Amino acid sequence: MRPKHLTGSINRAIKGIVECLKTQRNMRLHFLVAAGVLALSLAIQLNAQEFTLVCLTITLVLVAEMANTALEGVVDMMTNTYHPLARRVKDISAGIVLLTAINACIVGYLVILRRLMPSVGDWAGWVLEWPWHVSLAAAILVLIAVISVKGLFHKGSPMRGGMPSGHAAVAFSGWVICSLVSLNGLVSLVTFSLAGLVALSRVRKKIHTAWEVVAGAFLGIIITVFIFQIFR
Incomplete structure (x- = not known):
């Protein structure tokens, strides 16, 4: 049944996020890493464009993980036995999460790690070269x-x-x-x-x-x- 009011829709959406956090270990890990990255981004004072890019990247990873969870649930609901096509669908959805995670690592390297490098210290100057x-x-x-x-x-x-x-x-x-x-x-x-x-x-x-x-x-x-x- 669809909720009649906007507040009902928002409540169900939040419930979906909470349910994903409760049942999916990877989702909890993503949230923990996202919180750490956001805190680090604020600490090193990223500019508006860089912070926006980091937020979009984090959102993309979380959305991909939730979509993967939802798709796996639909596949499991439709078949109780092993099927090659079901396995393929799950592999593809997991691949989407992997691609977004790789993209997040690249963004983190280009935006955050490179900002941290000048403050690493003179003792590691040779590494920076x-x-x-x-x-x-x-x-x-x-x-x-x-x-x-x-x-x-x-x-x-x-x-x-x-x-x-x-x-x-x-x-x-x-x-x-x-x-x-x-x-x-x-x-x-x-x-x-x-x-x-x-x-x-x-x-x-x-x-x-x-x-x-x-x-x-x-x-x-x-x-x-x-x-x-x-x-x-």
């Missing part, structure tokens, strides 16, 4: 590329197995980043060894074939080098 924005862009593009290619091959899951190896891609992307940023042969050797151990572990555990690991490493290296060539 690192091209963090380029490294972040490279890492994000590597992850997007891995997930996209896995989608094309329809093998494994986004976080485990399949073509190419995401762990190898990220590990060797990290090696390239450390090598280009530090320009230190020892640092490059150590990070390359660590990346090699990551790749080797994926093969030994039979999670990936050697070819999948090599393809992942190659993908991570190529994308990272390309990004650094563009922005540096």
Whole structure:
């Protein structure tokens, strides 16, 4: 039954938010993080445009989580048994939340973290000289590329197995980043060894074939080098 008055509609809307908070652990986590981010935004005195962007980003994440919860409830109401289409709908709705969360991290980095960096201290001055924005862009593009290619091959899951190896891609992307940023042969050797151990572990555990690991490493290296060539 639809409420007859505006106050009734508002009460039901608030009840829906409270219900989501009571039943969904992720929603409670989002609210806690949102409160912390808003408090930090006020403490560092963001300007009006920056604060508006932060508020919109927080709202987008909360709306996506509530929509995901509502959609899962509808799917569960329509079927009591496992169905591939129901699973697909739930995965897609969860993907919406993930995308908004990634967007929130990017906004937080660009708006809040960069504002905090000058006040970190002289002892960490050398850290501030690192091209963090380029490294972040490279890492994000590597992850997007891995997930996209896995989608094309329809093998494994986004976080485990399949073509190419995401762990190898990220590990060797990290090696390239450390090598280009530090320009230190020892640092490059150590990070390359660590990346090699990551790749080797994926093969030994039979999670990936050697070819999948090599393809992942190659993908991570190529994308990272390309990004650094563009922005540096």
